[in-house]
Amino acid sequence: MFNSLIKKKIDKNLLEYKKIVVWGFGGLGELALSKWLPADKIEYIVDTNKKNLDKKFKKINCFTPKKILQKKPDLIIVCSNAYLEIFKYIKEKNIKCKYYYIYELFLIDHNSCNELTNLYIDLVATKNCSLLKLLLIKPQVLVNITYRLSKYLRKYKLLIIFYWLIAFLHYLFCMILSIQLPLNVKAGPGLIFAHPGTIVFTRNAKLGSFVTIYHCCTIGTTLNGGNPVIKDFVTIYTGSQILGSTVLDSHSRVGAMSLLLDFKGKKNSTIAGIPAKTINQF
Structure with missing residues (x-):
């Protein structure tokens, strides 16, 4: 469909x-x-x-x-x-x-409020195969599934019992797969967790569409209260820390083990280092 x-x-x-x-x-x-x-x-x-x-x-x-x-x-x-x-x-x-x-x-003309369509795009972007095979080789999509379904169900008062059930499963899968994704996080379609394991989000993080995050990454706040904004088509590689009021513009890549603190990125760029800097622009 x-x-x-x-x-x-x-x-x-x-x-x-x-x-x-x-x-x-x-x-x-x-x-x-x-x-x-x-x-x-x-x-x-x-x-x-x-x-x-x-x-x-x-x-x-x-x-x-x-x-x-x-x-x-x-x-x-x-x-x-x-x-x-x-x-x-x-x-x-x-x-x-x-x-x-x-x-x-x-x-183009996509309604990002439609969480069921967002979920389908998440799954296709992660890997195009049957759902059973996807669950076997990419079990982290269970976090996507419960995240999207929870956000969809909580809009409907008559479905509140199902919302609490799916929300419970969401946090259970988050614990098992070591991906801390609060339901308050705003994320566009095409959210990809390349691998499960030690991925942490602050509840106020904002993610655009087709954001890919590798393992051992933190998208977190600071004592100053800043929260990261990650725009469309951004890839964050292993071990990177995106902290504070960092803004990653569209079509950006963050190299492995980078530290971005209140960093303002540019479009079509590669960012890397501790502290991070723009090392290439396309």
């Missing part, structure tokens, strides 16, 4: 484009092509992995990125975790067309 809803929304948002290129033919690219993107508008696929160049999707061929310089599209949809590097390539080659990371299409 949610796949069809996302596909309809993406189809609507892509109406103005006639020639679309998909960059990336790995797992995410195959998922996007089969589930979400309009195949009749896809001109061709590009990928830097030579193993993918021999593959086809519904008679749509895969080429190297040089193809874009020869036959320019109206829109490039990037289906790769290396999307910032790909965006940089597009800019450097002066390719004049619109481009999006595939998950950015999910957020």
Whole structure:
């Protein structure tokens, strides 16, 4: 059901484009092509992995990125975790067309108050497979499931008994998986815990969409009362501490073992160090 809803929304948002290129033919690219993107508008696929160049999707061929310089599209949809590097390539080659990371299409006109849709996006972003397999290989999604369901149920007075049950399970799973995620935390869709283990949030933290957090991280307050704000498409790697009034702008990466205290980040940047500083901008 949610796949069809996302596909309809993406189809609507892509109406103005006639020639679309998909960059990336790995797992995410195959998922996007089969589930979400309009195949009749896809001109061709590009990928830097030579193993993918021999593959086809519904008679749509895969080429190297040089193809874009020869036959320019109206829109490039990037289906790769290396999307910032790909965006940089597009800019450097002066390719004049619109481009999006595939998950950015999910957020156009998205109602972030719909926690059930948010939950589906969490699960797809974590790993696209059956729910049973996902629970076996990524048990930390139990925290996502109970977090989203609790926030959904507490809106309805008639469901208050179910809310308390799911909320109890939420804190139980938080304890077992060592992920302290208070229900007061505000988080957009696509919240990913890469691994379970020692992840702590202050109750007043604000997270945007498609935030990925690795193990042994703290998103915490300080004695001054500041609370972190993390915007869209941010990845925080192992052992990092995001403290106080830190603001991480969209499309940022925080290197492992970094300390950010009242830090003001920039868009499209890599941040690392103790104390942290911006070491690269895309």
